Amino acid sequence: MDWKINFFILTPLGLALLIWFQFRWTSAVCVFYATVGLAMDVATIVQASAKDSEGVVSMMASGVSGIFYLCLIVFGGLSFLDVGQGPRPPESRPPSPPSLP
Numbered sequence: 001m002d003w004k005i006n007f008f009i010l011t012p013l014g015l016a017l018l019i020w021f022q023f024r025w026t027s028a029v030c031v032f033y034a035t036v037g038l039a040m041d042v043a044t045i046v047q048a049s050a051k052d053s054e055g056v057v058s059m060m061a062s063g064v065s066g067i068f069y070l071c072l073i074v075f076g077g078l079s080f081l082d083v084g085q086g087p088r089p090p091e092s093r094p095p096s097p098p099s100l101p
Contacts, residue, residue, distance in 0.1 A: 008065070012037070012072055019079045030076035034069040041066035 015033060018026040041062040048055030048062070 008037075012068065016072060016075070019076060022079070027076045027080035030072050031080065034072035034076065038066055038069040038073065041069060 012030075012033070015026055015030040019030055044062040045059050045066070048058045
């Protein structure tokens, strides 16, 4: 059970932390990891909804982690698109009005 906690909770948090520190390679790893995790959560929700047993807890847990994975995909993708862009130049000022003699 301990390895599941490390893998499913600490790994995404570590990836999110590395994206926050703006490491280049973590954005691609994060999007890949979260895409696989989101696919597994969707499959779990579909399987739990097909059964007539008590799958409400499993569906809720998969829904919460699916939302977290979706956020990782969005922020990892934004980080991936933002890599390599330097600071934007300052905007130009409007011209000064002509001085009156």
